[in-house]
Amino acid sequence: MCGIVGYAGKNSAASVIIESLKKLEYRGYDSAGITILGREIKTYKSVGKIVNLEAIIPKEIHGNIGIGHTRWATHGRPSTINAHPHNSGNPSKISVVHNGIIENYMALKEQLTAEGYKFESETDTEVVAHLLHKHIYENPDGNEAKCELLTGLQRALKEIEGSYAFAIICADEPGKLVLARKDSPLVVGLGKGENFAASDVTAFLNYTRDVIFIDDFATVVLTPASVEIFDKEGKIREKKIETIEWDFEAAEKAGYEHFMLKEIHEQVSAIHNTLAGKVSELEGEIYLEELNMTEEEIRKLSRIQILACGTSWHAGMLGKYLFEQLAGIHCDIDICSEYRYRSPVMDDGTLAIAITQSGETADTLAAVREIMSYNCPTLAITNVVGSTITREANSVLYTRAGPEIGVAATKTFSTQIIILYLLAVKFALSRGKLSPDYVKRFITAIRKVPGQIQQILNQQESMKECAENFAHVKSCFFLGRHLNYPIALEGALKLKEISYVHAEGFAAGELKHGPIALLEKGTPVVTIATRGPTYEKVLSNIKEVKARDAIVIAIANNTDTEIGKYADIVLTVPNSDELLSPLLNVVVLQLFAYYTALARGCSIDKPRNLAKSVTVE
């Protein structure tokens, strides 16, 4: 889980790369480094954020070719020595940045050590630098290249097992850098007289919108004037240029103190965008044109298997309720990293739905590859156009939330849910499970959601005040039932992620089967108590909690006059269709987590130990 960047062009490579690394900082930020190729290879590294690196790079550094890296440690602790780039040769001939994991690095390391290479770092990446050096120069003291960098790379890749996106420069081949990819994201940006490479398009969107997504096993030669792509056999390949419509500028904080708060607020317009053109109120129709399934195929579905991690997994849990309750399709949900190893039982009528914000989540991709090996049709729900999952799944539904920079997912969660609602109702319609009138009312209700979220945002002061009062508690519990059980889990996850308060979400009915032992005097218990079939049950859960002297913070409808009698604090949401209440309740919990973290002085957009898209397994 790291970010890599490469640049070849007319401008100062150092400043372009630093700029790009800052955009990638969300991928990891325990250390960073840069190599600039001028007359010779010059490498600079530092621990901490990119600004620390920027401070140690001399102003007068020249060079139009360079690579950079921002790291989130997997092998070896965060330190200057373990930071990338890793070099080989004395003086340095080869410099490598890497995102991914080399699985056989121990074996390679032993072999290279035996051949005289000296290792400085504890990383898996350093073996790649030495391995390349060996293939090009044949021994550690060799100073004359025996083959070209590209040829050397292609030979070295045959020995490497694992996942990687590499950017590499060689002192003896000035004016170019080479790239390679397997199972880690890599994208090339095409400028005028300059070209870019990065783990994520956001790195260079300030410079160009024309990009090429690099496929697995491809190698690339990048010069200021050209981009050449080679396949596994070393044959030159055709380039498929795509244009990115996103504004990365839109991903600047625009006056907000944190991306997270900005993105919470953006849910109003994000949901407008997700719904645009997909629903028709009067006809009671749902249009999902990207869905590659015929009515016949939808009717034949016997089972849905949802695969997701983290926040997306919570969205998927809600999806399970929806597919079963509305469409009457048996639905299972698994955490991707578990699914791969649990010998799934498959049948013919299964549809796999993979949910991943980035489309690059390594665990999710691995699970999708596993399930696709059973010939199971796969549908991806993702936010990133052109990401790896979009090229592997049979069909893709985009959440259209726009770039999300805050590590804690907010608007991508609510738009994922919107897609799941639409999909469940669409399946229900095709299978004749819902009356057209019900669907019409559902569409009217879902079209009200953006306005209702704005209504919650208008009263964010009440969430702020509540969060400030409880910011210094040791732990906090979240209760929900039915559709709001996944929302309780999500509320707890948000609080954990950004405020580091110990938080747990429980199904409210499960309380008495164990968790109730954890309750103490003064422990805040956030309980979702909006109107629905389980409302009465939730009220009795609130009484159970009150009886243990814990403090109940209830989320309830603004027309609910009862709840004030039982709960200590009531945070209100507008009246909505019961089915859609999770969409409103989650906004309250997002704001609660945000303001708790703010009151505790936490680094909200870049919480410790976390990274935005988890591209390692």
Add this chain to the structure above:
Amino acid sequence: MKAIILAAGEGLRCRPLTLTRSKVMLPIANRPILEHVIDSLEKNGILEIILVVGYEKERIMDYFQDGLNFGVKINYVEQKAQLGTAHAIEQAKKLIDLEDSGFLVLNGDNLVEPKTIADLLNNYKGDASLLTVRMEDTAGYGVVLKEREKVTKILEKRPGDISRIVNTGIYIFTPQVFETIEKTPISENGEYAITDTIQLMINEGKTVTSVPTESKWLDAIHAWDLLKANAIVLDPAKDLRIEGEIEEGAVIRGKVAIGKNTKIRSGTYIVGPVVIGDNCDVGPNVVILPSTTIGNNVSIRSFTEIQNSIIMNDCRIYSHGQISHSIIGSNNTIGSGLFVEEKDGLLIIMNGIIHRAPRLGTIFGDDNRIGNSVLVKAGVTIAVDCLVESGNTIYKDLPRHSVVL
């Protein structure tokens, strides 16, 4: 040249619409007033904009972001306490280069056209320059006294017929103004007013000039002034585009713009100038007459007639409604058979002062739920988050969170 736009105030006199957003975000022809201002700056090549925000700043920041979609670069500074215009300008000091020859200051809630800005840019001189318009009725406006082009006295809003030359609040200052701002005394209202700063400059012998303009400058003082502004802006509106779908049998006359993914269903009759936003569902058999603006994600059902009104985002208006000369805030759900009465020359009392409104129906703030068959008497307003059950007649203003059973 950089521009500082003052956008921190609420706009008390535009309540209930400003209970949930600041006045600069009130829509005219489906764009916030502030967007018209920014657009006029952009057309004059002023691309670096400093927005001084405060009240409901999130709404402003959510909409304009970094300004890229509007062709400008926006920096935000927050005025935490609303202590007057001079104080607001002072908040932006760190973003103004003291070596610059001058910078522009204007209000985010006054509608201007590109030529208005150009008039000042082409004719400014001295230590400060201000743009003026001539008006017959100056009640509620600040005015100036002058000798030739030099301003001799500048006065804030006050009664009395002293001068017909109205101060638009659009200025060009040299960065030295910050020195005078520091010396500006607090006024009787407890504010640091930029007009007091300018008076201080005049007293110190600095050159303050005025530049007259006849180009468009509109100050929507009260909420109902928006209707007039909307009509004025819609009338000459250019490049109106029909991007949505119009079913066979719908009639579109005059200048009409229809946004993306919007559906105009059969039997609907629209007479421009009318602007309808994105993702709306209108009809079948709806009548929309001039000069009407309808926001994004709005549904309007059969047999409803809307005339000379502003309907903001996320509203649902059910069948058989009659809405005329009215402003409906965002996220209102309005049941079938809403009837809005309208009248000429209403006298409306706000904070003990009587105002005369032109022809007016009603004004709804945001987030109200109105039942079926509700009658709203002319000039009555419904604030925010009110619930009106079916069959009621609303005779008097409803404050926030009212419930009418």
